Amino acid sequence: MTSKVAEEALGYEQARDELIEVVRRLEAGGTTLEESLALWERGEELAKVCRRWLDGARARLDAALAEEEEAVTEGDAE
Secondary structure, eight states: OOOHHHHHHSOHHHHHHHHHHHHHHHHHOOOOHHHHHHHHHHHHHHHHHHHHHHHHHHHHHHHHHHHHHHHHHHHHHO
């Protein structure tokens, strides 16, 4: 299993690309039950990494939009 530090070091694109590969391998079949479970667990970890990146990006966008709206509102009040 991957350590939390190694997971956090993955960029969004790296995690997404690895997740795509995990899904491809699972869909192709031909793996043992143990291998399939390990792939599935890795996929879950990678999906969490991607979700954290996307949530962080959303938070940054929301903050930027809020700042912009606040600046416009303050400009209207003057």
